[in-house]
Amino acid sequence: EPEVTQTPSHQVTQMGQEVILRCVPISNHLYFYWYRQILGQKVEFLVSFYNNEISEKSEIFDDQFSVERPDGSNFTLKIRSTKLEDSAMYFCASNRGYEQYFGPGTRLTVT
Amino acid sequence: RKEVEQDPGPFNVPEGATVAFNCTYSNSASQSFFWYRQDCRKEPKLLMSVYSSGNEDGRFTAQLNRASQYISLLIRDSKLSDSATYLCVVNGLGNQGGKLIFGQGTELSVKP
Numbered sequence: 647e648p649e650v651t652q653t654p655s656h657q658v659t660q661m662g663q664e665v666i667l668r669c670v671p672i673s674n675h676l677y678f679y680w681y682r683q684i685l686g687q688k689v690e691f692l693v694s695f696y697n698n699e700i701s702e703k704s705e706i707f708d709d710q711f712s713v714e715r716p717d718g719s720n721f722t723l724k725i726r727s728t729k730l731e732d733s734a735m736y737f738c739a740s741n742r743g744y745e746q747y748f749g750p751g752t753r754l755t756v757t
Numbered sequence: 758r759k760e761v762e763q764d765p766g767p768f769n770v771p772e773g774a775t776v777a778f779n780c781t782y783s784n785s786a787s788q789s790f791f792w793y794r795q796d797c798r799k800e801p802k803l804l805m806s807v808y809s810s811g812n813e814d815g816r817f818t819a820q821l822n823r824a825s826q827y828i829s830l831l832i833r834d835s836k837l838s839d840s841a842t843y844l845c846v847v848n849g850l851g852n853q854g855g856k857l858i859f860g861q862g863t864e865l866s867v868k869p
Binding site (some may be wrong): 745 | 791803858861
């Protein structure tokens with residue numbers, strides 16, 4: 647069964663550094679998303695992406711964040727200058743129909 | 758009012774018990790509804806979509822009441838492996854590219 651994959655599984659970085667989180671969505675899916683979950687809190691939407699452009703973003707997704715689909719398979723989330731409060735699990739998701747499927751997540755720790 | 762609100766839990770039940778989770782949503786225009794389960798520090802996994810007519814998948818039954826903006830999940834004959842956090846999720850726009858809005862989750866612990 648096809649799955650969404652994400653790398654790395656855990657990323658530790660220092661405050662102010664740039665990080666890139668990578669995702670490979672399910673191959674025939676058309677819509678791609680990033681969500682995050684701070685420890686002990688609910689899953690929150692960050693951004694959706696369709697047809698090579700952002701279709702919606704939340705207020706969390708400020709100028710420090712960007713997304714890209716550099717080739718036919720990868721979907722990346724870049725955080726330009728990380729803050730302590732960016733520490734969270736970041737989940738990528740994709741869908742073709744109405745049901746979204748999530749990758750295993752990247753645990754980002756900002757020190 | 759929270760966009761998606763769930764029973765806070767935790768629910769501690771013995772194996773074989775029937776347990777029900779409730780959820781309400783605030784946006785009456787919402788069109789698509791789901792239950793996901795999340796194991797500790799793992800990704801949300803789709804359990805089932807929720808349809809107006811109600812739907813059943815083995816031991817799991819989901820119901821939707823649009824008039825009351827209420828969604829439920831019933832688990833019958835609970836197993837140890839059902840222990841997880843159950844997430845009530847709403848697609849705000851109901852379209853294929855719409856963002857998902859998550860509830861806080863209800864933790865279930867099934868004991869022997």
